[in-house]
Amino acid sequence: MARKNFDVSSLMQSKVTWAVIAELLILLVCFIIRPDFFSISYQPSTGMLYGSLIDIVNRSAEITIISMGMTLVIALGGTDLSVGALVAVAGAIALKFLRWDVLTYNTPGDYTVCPYIFVLTVPLIVCALMGLFNGFLVAKGGIQPIIATLILMVCGRGVAQILTDGKQFTTGYSPFRIIGQGSFLYLPMPIIITILVVLGVAIFTRKTAFGAFVESVGVNPSASRLSGIKADTVILIVFMITGLLSGIAGLIYSSRIMSNDSNNAGLNFEMDAILAVVIGGTNMSGGKFSLAGTVIGSLIIRTIVTFVYYFGIVAEATMAFKALIIAVVIVLQSQPVREYFAKRAARRGGESR
Amino acid sequence: MTNNRQSILSKLTNPKYIMVYATIGIFFVIYAFGAFMYGDKGFMTVRTFVNLFIDNAYFGISAVGMTMVLITGGIDLSVGAVASLTGMFIAYGTTVLGLHPMTCIFAALVMGVGLGLLMGWVIHYLNVPPFITTLTGMFFARGVCSLISRESIDIHHPMIDALAGWKIYLMKYSAGHWVRIRPIAFINFNVILFVVMIIAGTFILQRTRFGRNIYAIGGNEQSASLMGLPVGRTKVLVYGFNGLCSVLAGISYALYVKSGWNLSLQGGELEVITCAVIGGTLLTGGVGYMIGTLFGVLLKSVIPALITFNGNLLSWWGKIATGGLLLLFICIQRFVVTSSARKK
């Protein structure tokens, strides 16, 4: 009996629990208002499943992918503000390779100017290098991550603009369309990519000791170094992963719109990603992280948006609505409130005995 | 040793001012560069200099509050959205609802300061990181903004027109009477508001207990509370004051563009933070000066001015140059911190 009480109280203390409860509640409200919210149908013409739930997961792909890297950065006690700008950079490079010289090929169509392999790899390499630059400033320069990444956040979009001469290209190249709009195993491609990324990061951190090293460095960098962890290498790898994942998200984003949009691609993605991580229960001061929590956090953010669209609440209210729900989740997760509920749970357990 | 303290030289060489000197120094270097390159196009005129103030007053006003927030070790991401919402209040209120501008401004003040105080309360008493709290505040303000209108609304009201059009021409004394200097340069309401806010900010930070408590909290919050300082009250008030600054910045911006738009000043919060950082404020808290912030704003705004004077460069280069500037300052800060640590 005592054992069970302890569990309830520690469960109430866990932030992930509250995130799951919040997501379920929002879904429940959706279901009550529109019972067909959960219905999923198969569209033979595209070979894809359709439905609100599928849509939520599909549309959250970019944020989920980025927030996998962001989780690690935050576990190190930092934040990466540059991810949104990197999304724009990736899109700009991809479209640059697809269209290269707009004067010669002046109408968008089902072609690519440079080999397709460049379109896929170069943006990822560049983004990973930019991530490495962030990591270098943090690890070797000893600069606070939030400032170090502010640099690329401020000038990243400028770089994207200059790469494309400030122009917006569009393309009709069908293999490129698959990334954002294709399907595999009845599921939209972004979902497949997201699953692969989440699994990849989870395996890399939890099936090796890398995750433990990240947490250790996040809590106490000096002690970690003296325990033999190469803290600098850990930081470099984490920022590089985040850059790479931003690149992947950038490819998905630009494939969805089949264009590059250096001003708006990835706008506020850094904010959403950080929010997803925090809602998912990872502490902003670093330390223990939860990838599963982050996925739920990202889903919560997207569910709210879908919810608003779906129920015809004026679309303009999305942001305000999102803010209100997030505020509730965050207040519920805040330390004083969690302690209050944990205490109550423990007391009630005691009384029933 | 007593003499040592009183000597002005020793006071000026206090290591805590190095970052401010760096900002001022680099501003003048860049300005001199502009004068050298584009002196013939009129870069060296009073007008160019005054225009830096006119075109960036709203950033500067917001940066006053932001500097205080950063000194406490916090951050406020909601300033751009709150300023935008203020503009929307004024535009929608006067143009669509036919209210008096003062009513709208009053409503905006209640909204901005109230939101600031609320965020401060959540940050301190619920222990939610400032980044997340103010991010939510930003989403909220932006959302309300779009809820009011998604179109840009022009502002037409005699009082606003009068205030926006009011200007003092800079004069010089020549041949026995006062004449306007050429090319014509003037200061307007926004410039005066900006300068007044900088002075008020300096006074608060340097001459009041409230201001010193801000520094103490940024230095070490736990110590500050063990020393018996009112940590909670100070933090809540700082965010409230920053809300006030955002509203004033919003008014200033509304006067500048004479319209309200739900997407105006997007990303403005990070530009304001950049100004403060270039001005020598540390994001870790505890260090920062209003005079540094003033020059941070000027330094950041001289770059677009240079690009305009050049005429051939794409405006994106401005972003890249700002990023480069940020990198430079961070390296200087880093160097200052390590070299002063080595002294011990």
Place this chain on the structure above:
Amino acid sequence: MPQKNILEMKGITIQFPGVKALDGVDFSLREGEIHSLLGENGAGKSTLIKCLTGVNRMDEGQILLDGREIRPSGPSQAMELGISTVFQEVNLCPNLSVAENIFVGRQPMKHGQINWREINSRAEELMSRFHLNIDVTRPLSYYSTAIQQMTSIARAVDVKAKILILDEPTSSLDENEVQLLFNVMRELRANGMGIIFITHFLDQIYAVSDRMTILRNGHLIGTYGINELGKVELVTKMVGKDMDVIFNLKRAEVPGDADYMLKAEHIGDASHVKDISITLKKGELVGFAGLLGSGRTETAEMLFGASRTVKGEIFVDGESITLRQPFDAIKARIAFCPEDRKRDGIIGDLSIRENIMLAVQSRKGFMHPMTKQEQTELADKYIKLLGIATPDCEKKAGELSGGNQQKVILARWMAAEPKILILDEPTRGIDIGAKAEIQRLMLEMCGEGVSVIFISSELDEIIRCSNRIIIMRDREKVAEVDGSSCTQQDILKIIAEGAA
């Protein structure tokens, strides 16, 4: 002449969940006396202080200040009543000037503005009372820990305190700084202030205090005049056991022909240490004696690769090695328990299990992870071996007491199976019982063939354990003496005068 009591605490009882932290403790403080409060960790010293400053609520008992009953609600109210506390860690703001740290929150005002001139001149006056002529307008972080500590005291004194509580103020000060602090304490005593002094250093108690009160497990053992109780009796009362029984240690036995495990020849780092040569045999324990800043820690850091060795050569087991980072040292089976446990040792938010497995794991690299079961087995083994007081290995290491945290760090390195173990002040700030246990463990490891370098500020423990003692002074090795035949006086003389 019996002085009047300014503070009386009667029958103080504090109940924490599961334990009685204090059980009917009486304590009194006279005007103009320095009263030491003694006891092992967990004896209830800090609980008593927290009760006096209103951090903890008492369940029973009463506090009388100048004969009137008080119930302070927190540190700031206690301060208003005239009770000021100076903690072990400096609780000031590093970014503010020395002067401002003294006056922040109650700055003198003039015309609605802060009067900086008065702040600075009054601060200068205060600091000069402590014989410190410094520029008080410079930021606090510009000065040494000792001056920072003095600044806290100046702040405490200036609020017109009647009672000053000094909670382990000396643990990060060197000998001269301690003397400076004692002078200040004596001066304050002469002015009629009552001082409660908490420290782990027994010598300091005898040097400065008038009376002492001993606590053990939340109970009052007694209050004694300083001349009533000898050192041995004092320790016996604190621990509840005889000192000889606690420290029943046997020095490691090293055969004369044992191999050299470590040889460092003329090593030096970039700034402090110029030229040091050290040898260490298999199974030998070498003590490093010397004052704080004598180069002990810098040398240890070089041997562990924590700071860069710019000259000289290091041989481990006869092979020359280059140490660029701690990882290299760990590969060579060198282990290092750093001096600052909180900053460089324990990883507070991680579990005991993760803390223990860290060094082993980092030697293996992150691509060869240990399973959770392996980790748990490893952790449980050392929890049992070292007697770490915890319900299980998943408890956060940061929640343990100081002595247990030190054991966790020791376990981390024992698990890494080192050939050379460097311990920098492993017994600082922990109670006598745990101290003896750590010394015993150290010697046991020597018996198993591990070579140990033991750095400590407390000469008696160095002499008790070491085979050889290397004496450092001004960042140089000045002498090497035999551990079994030298006395504390010999070493002190060398430290004070230089060459042997």
